[in-house]
Amino acid sequence: MKALIMAADGFEDMELHYPLYRLKEEGWDVTIAGPYKGIMTGKHGYTTLADTTFSKLVPKEYDLLVIPGGKAPEAVRLDMDALKTVKRFMGEDRPVAAICHGLQVLVSAETLEGRKATCWKGIRDDILAAGAMYTDSEVVVDGNLVTSRMPDDLPAFMREVFRLAAKAGIKATAKLKKAA
Amino acid sequence: MKALIMAADGFEDMELHYPLYRLKEEGWDVTIAGPYKGIMTGKHGYTTLADTTFSKLVPKEYDLLVIPGGKAPEAVRLDMDALKTVKRFMGEDRPVAAICHGLQVLVSAETLEGRKATCWKGIRDDILAAGAMYTDSEVVVDGNLVTSRMPDDLPAFMREVFRLAAKAGIKATAKLKKAA
Numbered sequence: 001m002k003a004l005i006m007a008a009d010g011f012e013d014m015e016l017h018y019p020l021y022r023l024k025e026e027g028w029d030v031t032i033a034g035p036y037k038g039i040m041t042g043k044h045g046y047t048t049l050a051d052t053t054f055s056k057l058v059p060k061e062y063d064l065l066v067i068p069g070g071k072a073p074e075a076v077r078l079d080m081d082a083l084k085t086v087k088r089f090m091g092e093d094r095p096v097a098a099i100c101h102g103l104q105v106l107v108s109a110e111t112l113e114g115r116k117a118t119c120w121k122g123i124r125d126d127i128l129a130a131g132a133m134y135t136d137s138e139v140v141v142d143g144n145l146v147t148s149r150m151p152d153d154l155p156a157f158m159r160e161v162f163r164l165a166a167k168a169g170i171k172a173t174a175k176l177k178k179a180a
Numbered sequence: 181m182k183a184l185i186m187a188a189d190g191f192e193d194m195e196l197h198y199p200l201y202r203l204k205e206e207g208w209d210v211t212i213a214g215p216y217k218g219i220m221t222g223k224h225g226y227t228t229l230a231d232t233t234f235s236k237l238v239p240k241e242y243d244l245l246v247i248p249g250g251k252a253p254e255a256v257r258l259d260m261d262a263l264k265t266v267k268r269f270m271g272e273d274r275p276v277a278a279i280c281h282g283l284q285v286l287v288s289a290e291t292l293e294g295r296k297a298t299c300w301k302g303i304r305d306d307i308l309a310a311g312a313m314y315t316d317s318e319v320v321v322d323g324n325l326v327t328s329r330m331p332d333d334l335p336a337f338m339r340e341v342f343r344l345a346a347k348a349g350i351k352a353t354a355k356l357k358k359a360a
């Protein structure tokens with residue numbers, strides 16, 4: 001059970017910390033990747049530590065990719081290594097969860113064509129232009145992809161993330177490991 | 181499964197929203213009470229709606245009381261109705277979860293004598309003076325009382341809150357209701 005969160009300065013604080021704490025609560029290892037290693041600061045002033053950089057990522061080491069929103073995605077989407085990791089996850093149908101402006105990264109990775117998704121309403125037209133089918137609902141699940149609109153959707157978002165992880169057999173494997 | 185969160189302006193944003201979202205994720209009804217009805221603003225600028233006021237609370241309607249930290253507890257502890265609710269919960273050994281400066285409310289409600297607890301280190305001497313036995317650990321469970329130190333303890337805090345709720349039979353009752 002290893003999760004990867006991709007962020008940068010200006011991340012939406014709740015959208016990073018709720019998944020981070022929630023995954024830890026369930027016993028997941030969580031790695032936070034950013035454009036550089038070290039302290040990153042959110043829109044609301046919370047800080048978090050980037051354990052590694054996008055350029056050092058080995059995507060196959062992680063079972064789940066989480067992309068929070070805020071102002072961070074406009075930096076993340078400009079990083080070619082970050083996009084390579086996103087393309088890898090999406091191309092291999094492995095669990096990806098993006099919320100709010102996090103979908104901007106999926107747009108730049110050209111991974112939304114024909115996919116059902118939701119996002120912050122301010123970027124709705126961008127995901128439509130990228131070929132996504134948009135719905136205004138708290139959470140949309142389409143195969144390997146879970147998307148939500150905003151912080152208040154976090155309960156539904158993480159509920160579906162865990163459902164998807166269980167379906168992908170991630171939780172089951174971990175349980176077996178624990179019992180051994 | 182009904183939870184009550186007690187707050188005021190200046191609440192610690194993560195410490196209110198993580199339990200709020202987490203409880204919603206599990207299907208709980210959550211009521212937020214404040215000194216007045218309406219929008220309250222956290223230390224970091226997040227807002228939340230106080231559904232009711234301390235003076236209108238009927239404690240027996242709730243299965244769990246959560247007290248987040250931040251600057252809010254210094255307002256909550258001055259409200260006699262708020263303290264009455266806290267005394268009621270503690271006196272009846274019903275689940276109470278307090279984090280960080282949230283323990284200030286337990287001090288003013290005179291409910292910490294002989295209890296094991298933790299809190300934000302800056303108020304450690306106040307809970308000691310109130311008769312508590314302090315430990316510097318991410319979470320302390322003593323009977324009906326779950327306490328933690330700070331936002332980064334939230335995964336352990338909520339894990340123990342749900343464990344306590346299950347032990348108190350709150351979850352079980354709700355599951356039966358769902359199945360009916």
